[in-house]
Amino acid sequence: MNHDELQELRQKKLDAVLAEYLLAEDEGLAPDRTAFITSHPEIQAELHAYFEDQDRMHRIAPPPLPLHSQKPGESEEILPIGTDLGQYRLSEVIGQGGMGTVYKGVHLHLNRDVAIKVLPRHLAKDPEFLNRFKREARALARLKHPHIVPVHDMGVQDGSFYFIMEFIDGANLRQLMETGGLTPEKALSIIPSLCDALEYAHAEGVIHRDIKPENILIDREGRVRIADFGLARVLHGESDTSHHTRTNMLMGTFNYMAPEQKQSSAVDHRADIYALGVVVFEMLTGELPEGRFDPPSKKVELDVRIDDVVLRALQNKPESRYQRASQMGNDVSDVINNPPSSPSSEQNKASEDPPLVKSDAAEPRTVLLQDGESGDSLGEAICTNLRITAKSEEALEVRAWNRNEVLIEIDDTEAKKSMITNTSDRLILEIPDEDTVLYVPEDLPLDIDVPYATLTVIGMRSPVHLRPGEEEITIEDHDGPLEVARVKGGVISIHGMRSEDFHLHAQSGKISVSGMALSSGRGSIRTHEGDIEIGVRREHCSFSYDAHSNSGLVHDVLSRNESKPESRSAVGGGAARLTLTSHSGSIRIQPHDVMIHKKQSQEMIGTILWSCILCGFLIWTGVYWIAAVFLIIGSYKVVRLALQMRSTNEEPQ
Numbered sequence: 001m002n003h004d005e006l007q008e009l010r011q012k013k014l015d016a017v018l019a020e021y022l023l024a025e026d027e028g029l030a031p032d033r034t035a036f037i038t039s040h041p042e043i044q045a046e047l048h049a050y051f052e053d054q055d056r057m058h059r060i061a062p063p064p065l066p067l068h069s070q071k072p073g074e075s076e077e078i079l080p081i082g083t084d085l086g087q088y089r090l091s092e093v094i095g096q097g098g099m100g101t102v103y104k105g106v107h108l109h110l111n112r113d114v115a116i117k118v119l120p121r122h123l124a125k126d127p128e129f130l131n132r133f134k135r136e137a138r139a140l141a142r143l144k145h146p147h148i149v150p151v152h153d154m155g156v157q158d159g160s161f162y163f164i165m166e167f168i169d170g171a172n173l174r175q176l177m178e179t180g181g182l183t184p185e186k187a188l189s190i191i192p193s194l195c196d197a198l199e200y201a202h203a204e205g206v207i208h209r210d211i212k213p214e215n216i217l218i219d220r221e222g223r224v225r226i227a228d229f230g231l232a233r234v235l236h237g238e239s240d241t242s243h244h245t246r247t248n249m250l251m252g253t254f255n256y257m258a259p260e261q262k263q264s265s266a267v268d269h270r271a272d273i274y275a276l277g278v279v280v281f282e283m284l285t286g287e288l289p290e291g292r293f294d295p296p297s298k299k300v301e302l303d304v305r306i307d308d309v310v311l312r313a314l315q316n317k318p319e320s321r322y323q324r325a326s327q328m329g330n331d332v333s334d335v336i337n338n339p340p341s342s343p344s345s346e347q348n349k350a351s352e353d354p355p356l357v358k359s360d361a362a363e364p365r366t367v368l369l370q371d372g373e374s375g376d377s378l379g380e381a382i383c384t385n386l387r388i389t390a391k392s393e394e395a396l397e398v399r400a401w402n403r404n405e406v407l408i409e410i411d412d413t414e415a416k417k418s419m420i421t422n423t424s425d426r427l428i429l430e431i432p433d434e435d436t437v438l439y440v441p442e443d444l445p446l447d448i449d450v451p452y453a454t455l456t457v458i459g460m461r462s463p464v465h466l467r468p469g470e471e472e473i474t475i476e477d478h479d480g481p482l483e484v485a486r487v488k489g490g491v492i493s494i495h496g497m498r499s500e501d502f503h504l505h506a507q508s509g510k511i512s513v514s515g516m517a518l519s520s521g522r523g524s525i526r527t528h529e530g531d532i533e534i535g536v537r538r539e540h541c542s543f544s545y546d547a548h549s550n551s552g553l554v555h556d557v558l559s560r561n562e563s564k565p566e567s568r569s570a571v572g573g574g575a576a577r578l579t580l581t582s583h584s585g586s587i588r589i590q591p592h593d594v595m596i597h598k599k600q601s602q603e604m605i606g607t608i609l610w611s612c613i614l615c616g617f618l619i620w621t622g623v624y625w626i627a628a629v630f631l632i633i634g635s636y637k638v639v640r641l642a643l644q645m646r647s648t649n650e651e652p653q
Contacts, residue, residue, distance in 0.1 A: 195329025211275035277313025372409030400459035535595030542572030
């Protein structure tokens with residue numbers, strides 16, 4: 001185990017131990033410090049440093065006593081009901097925490113209910129706090145978003161600083177979770193709204209710093225709001241040292257802090273994204289993501305695509321997380337709006353068949369079956385889609401045409417008859433252990449399962465679902481919904497993509513798409529361990545895109561943003577959406593002609609190199625006439641490639 005891994009383990013241990021101590025302290029059951037430190041010898045130095053910071057902070061600004069330890073009349077934090085603050089009157093206490101007490105109040109002149117946040121009085125001892133309070137209050141007051149609790153007013157009276165906010169008649173997220181009023185479906189439905197609110201606030205330069213269930217409110221009509229925006233910054237400012245971070249722990253937000261926030265208060269908006277990831281994990285599972293934790297779908301019945309969202313939000317390094325809250329919201333919306341065709345197949349990828357791709361408008365049709373060698377009829381089938389399965393390692397090629405028949409080209413006629421099965425809704429072709437070419441109707445939905453064979457699909461205009469294995473697959477001239485799922489390895493090559501709905505998901509291996517013409521709808525390309533390369537026909541495209549790689553690089557040639565871990569941009573008007581994600585590979589987005597020119601150049605160099613090597617070897621061995629033949633063949637290929645490159649350069653984009 002290297003030094004970094006040891007440090008990470010020590011930090012996780014410290015986090016867990018301090019969380020236990022702070023919880024006991026909140027309940028009035030904190031153990032003796034000396035005994036507590038002695039019981040954890042492996043992190044004694046860190047614990048000593050923490051308690052020294054805590055004592056130093058308490059000397060500067062003593063914290064309020066917890067409610068359970070206060071006797072009646074002792075608390076200076078709880079103002080008497082009926083107290084007037086400016087033109088507002090306190091009517092009841094509705095919550096209390098480390099950032100102050102929240103009252104329900106009423107506007108004396110308008111008779112309107114409001115929420116009044118009164119900050120801890122000991123903050124008045126800080127001579128710089130008043131200026132910071134006014135400055136940050138103005139920043140919070142300008143936040144106007146349907147999913148953010150608005151700040152209407154602020155003031156200070158008799159040493160009490162307060163905010164006036166909209167009163168939300170409902171419950172907070174913690175209360176809903178504790179009463180069982182939050183199903184996974186409901187939890188997922190509110191995430192895009194939360195992300196939208198965070199995206200807006202971050203664009204306004206305001207970071208929340210204290211996202212947790214208590215600060216997420218849901219009213220009686222089901223609308224979600226985020227409260228206490230920016231109050232952590234109001235309370236602690238921007239120039240804090242680490243002991244102020246320790247004060248945050250005392251406020252009960254320790255479990256929702258990003259790793260960098262536990263070390264320093266100098267955090268950016270990505271700390272909010274981490275905290276939201278913790279909240280989402282807790283909403284879905286009822287647990288906090290501590291130590292080595294399983295993804296949510298291992299704990300509850302859930303679409304496994306949510307695992308990628310949560311795990312990406314919970315990355316330890318800020319640069320590995322979502323870089324913008326809107327990305328997280330978009331990914332959750334994709335899951336909500338595009339449910340898997342078969343939930344069981346998404347839950348058990350290794351053992352279930354893929355969902356069939358069917359057109360909603362598809363009607364049963366009669367399809368003729370023909371022998372491609374003899375032209376003899378092999379019968380007919382009534383179906384809405386065609387399923388093709390190949391268990392062998394032989395090559396399979398599927399070509400589309402405009403006839404309403406399936407033409408089968410293999411040598412063995414008996415095999416042609418035995419490979420055909422017709423059910424009530426689909427035609428099934430089981431490809432034998434021979435190279436096979438199929439001509440199929442271009443508008444017939446296809447479901448292709450080829451775990452071992454190489455595959456080529458050309459010219460389809462219908463929904464196509466592919467389940468390839470590790471061998472290379474090639475798709476050419478495709479115009480229709482396309483789904484490629486569960487690729488173990490190998491290469492996915494797509495030449496000519498006019499689909500308005502495509503999802504290419506791979507475990508490993510390169511995904512290459514040239515000639516993309518996306519103008520409406522949406523597409524997603526994801527791979528865990530491979531590279532993604534996209535060639536865009538800019539004059540035929542209108543889409544916005546998000547590209548992210550955890551450990552690789554994003555080469556955004558279209559907008560000239562090179563070597564970035566994350567990129568956002570738009571082509572044309574941006575009507576469609578494209579999502580590109582690689583956990584460890586690189587992503588390159590470039591013009592189609594540049595991509596093709598690069599491939600042709602590589603092929604030309606390879607041809608010249610091998611021709612020279614082979615001709616040199618043949619000349620050295622004295623076989624001059626064979627060398628001359630290979631030289632002629634190589635020269636022909638080089639000239640042909642040069643002409644192709646010229647035509648590519650002249651091709652309009």
